[in-house]
Amino acid sequence: MDHHHPSSFTHAHHRHQNSATISTESDGNLVSNIFTNYIKKALKETGPGMKSLLVDDFALAMTSNGMNQTDILKREVFAVEPLMMTSNKSKSKSLEKVVVVPSREEESLRFVKAVCILRPTNENVNALCERLRGGGNGTSTSSSYGEFHVFFTNAIDERKLRAIAKADARGGGNKVKQIQEIFCDVIAMDECAFVIDSRDCFKEDAMRAFDPNGGMRKRVGNNNSSFQRTNYEYALMCDPSWGVRNGTPLIDRCVEGVTSVCLALKRPPMFRYSAKSNIARRIAEDAQRVASEREPGLFDFGRRNDEGYCHVLIVDRFDDCVTPLLTQWTYQAMVHEIFGISSSNRVRAPDAQKLSKKPEEFILSSREDAFFRDHKYDDYGDVGAAVKKYVDDFANERSKTTASKSTASVDDVAKFVERFPEFRQKSATVAKHVQLVHTLSKVINDRQLMKVSEIEQELACAGTSVNGLEKQVEEIVNDPSFGESEKVRLVALYCLRRETEAPQICQHLIRVLSNHVGGKRIDALDCMLRRGGENARTSDLFGTKTIAARMRTSVSALKGAENVYTRHVPLVRSLVAQCVNGKLPASEYSPTWDGFTPECSKKPAEIIVFIVGGATYAEARAVAKFNASKESNNIKVTIGGYSMLHQSRFIENLANVFDEERGP
Structure with a gap:
């Protein structure tokens, strides 16, 4: 040949x-x-x-x-x-x-x-x-x-x-x-999380972490002002029929990424999508065509049907607008929310004691950093205690090394030289986490995030009473010491929770908010309520639509939570639990495969959740915790999105979707 x-x-x-x-x-x-x-x-x-x-x-x-x-x-x-x-x-x-x-x-x-x-x-x-x-x-x-x-x-x-x-x-x-x-046509951000976008998602200026506007670009005035479009990820939150610029290439890229993960896991896929989402249906159907028509040989792994399918859930971001709005309190999610973690796991963070200096760049990788691997899912208080212990242990080790120098033998010196690279690396790791936690602490205090987060959790968690919270929300909106980001998120959460119960109060809060924030943030809020409101979203986000859901919500509320700031559980946790048990309704998450039967739905061998419009580290943590629990029945779940969202990126995407929907 x-x-x-x-x-x-x-x-x-x-x-x-x-x-x-x-x-x-x-x-x-x-x-x-x-x-x-x-x-x-x-x-x-x-x-x-x-x-x-x-x-x-x-x-x-x-x-x-x-x-x-x-x-x-x-x-x-x-x-x-x-x-x-x-x-x-x-x-x-x-x-x-x-x-x-x-x-x-x-x-x-x-x-x-x-x-x-x-x-x-x-x-x-x-x-x-x-x-x-x-x-x-x-x-x-x-x-x-x-x-x-x-x-x-x-x-x-x-x-x-x-x-x-x-x-x-x-x-x-x-x-x-x-x-x-x-x-491997996606980027693994964590053990069970991936993204498609390889561009950096740093906050444009790391110093904006201290900005009362919460790291968001400030836009003052009417709707003529707009967010600068540094990426077209928002196109994945638009209806495909709008013909948004770069919409089709981004859809194709999502299909390529999702199908490559299916091939990497070596399981025949079964695609399901949010029933009310045209963009989710488009991605699921295109992916199904790749698997069954364009490249059927690639997806033939020689497995019997009774070995199970990989269920691929294509979920619309509008099904859960609550999770990306919340203040995060676990280590990895906090760092991403305030500074941004790039697709190569880099973080640019200023030193709280040396704000005039250029922000330093760190690597936060579970593979490279044992401390980060062990504590990335811990809450803020536990991380602070762990950092203190880490510093004390390192100080003791260093003092022993220093004290023994005067009496060290040749063998002792040789051992020290051999361990010196490890010692120096540990020193750098200690300094990195001390600086990150110290800077996070200053940001939390400057932006009064604890006070805001308590109200957020009350609004976000099903089964809690929200009566009277509108007064606290309005007080914060009128208080100039709080940033625009916090004001927008509180009003958005209140409206998502009570849009049908108290529409007049919701409209009043939006009017008050419009006196304090730029017009584009109001546009983003309007877009979120229309596209992610109760009548538009697929999911029962607050557990109120059925008697069974209300009972589950009540039981969950009675159990309580260890931390009042981390009570909220992302929607994805409920979806994967239902999928594992074969109880995810086909009416809400429709299959693309004509051969779908109830028997197929009861046998997921693995699950991939792809969130159109971006995933969050809070959802990645929820999936990791589920994988480690008995409830998973040893069925591994992988979560992905076009990118890992933080609050400001989510709000900007919503504002740009509003512009596309309104047209020129």
Whole structure:
């Protein structure tokens, strides 16, 4: 077979059967471990010898979350290089967990193997072809590397494979040694959480954490002012029929991401969607077509039907607008809410004692940071106590080391030198968490978040009495010491809770609010109530629609909660519990598959929840806690969204949806 002929090249390097893909063994089918194993297997199958990892921006974030610099170097990778010179260099340079170098234009590296991990986009394929041909497009003046081993993060079509084959032939041939598909077309943010968007979601200015406007862009005046559109994620909260700019590409990207997770978990999928959501139905139906029509061979895992399906729930963000509005009190969620955690797990946080200095950048990774792994789901008080103990333990260890220096033997000195890197790393970790907790404490005090959060929890939790809370809400709205963010969120929560019981009070609070905040925030509130109100949403958000729901709510309220600030339980927790027990109503979460039967719904082998419009770390925590509970029946749940939301991003998205709905 002629390796360079386009058709023979395609058959040599492409696969249509699942058996030809890279297989991995995962720990409990956690997406983070699956993706890490994919990368390790890709590097292993390249064989021994020096390697350079060629990545796009997406693969750079995915790789940095899965492997650190030491892991990379152990596998003979001496550099991580952007595929294109136009890649996001600022992101690359600040990424601490992998070494990133600029593209080499003149240097010949014939003895080095290029391991390419790329999304199968037209842009990436064109850039790869330019490298293979040996020039042009600002990527490289020569193909440099002696071998190319290409791994695409999702299925690639025949047309693109033929283009790569032709480029390889024109560049001298026999450089592309293999092309494989590894299904990791999302970014694992946590053990059981993923996102699709690889762009940073930092707050624009870390100092805005101390802003009374809560890190949101301040807009004063009428509806002519607008939020700056730095991304088009809001298009996923619009009706597909509106024809929003970038709407269809974002829908397609969600389909690619969700189906890649199904393939990574190696379970035949069964898609279900929020019955009242057109965007959720569109994503679910498109994903079903991929699985049953476009790539049926990929989803044939040789499993019997009685082994169970992977239930994929496509949930509309408007089904639960409460969760992204609440003040968060667990460590990971608080850090994201106030500072923002990027897709590569980086945080930019100012030092509360040195506010004039540029914010520092930290890595918050469960894989790298044992303290963060152990305490990311703890509430604020427990984290503070844990940090204090961590500091005390480190101080004791340091004092023992210092005291023993004068009487240390040669062996003692040798042991100290051996442990010094670990000691220095622990010192940096201690300093990082002390600074984060100290800064969080200052933000909480400056913005009076504890007082606000008590009212939020009363409004958000089903089974609690909200009579009289309108007075407290109005007092805060009229109080200039509270920020716009807190005022908007309290009014929004009150209206979501009592829109049918007390519509006149809701309208009064909105009128009062409009005197204190910019017009775009009122637009966002209007959009939320129309699209996520009681008549529009699929779910029984407050547990009041049926007798059974009211009984469950009453029992839950009687049980109480350990912490008054963390009583609220996200809707997703109820959905996955119903799904595990086979009690999720098909009338509310409709199946796309004609062969759906009640018997199918009772046998989920795994569950994926994809929230259109973005997930939150509070929901990721709820899923992790569910997975660890007996209620899960050992059925693993994975949650994902286009991004991880924080309050200001959610409000901005709502305001932009309002603009699209209103039209030019």
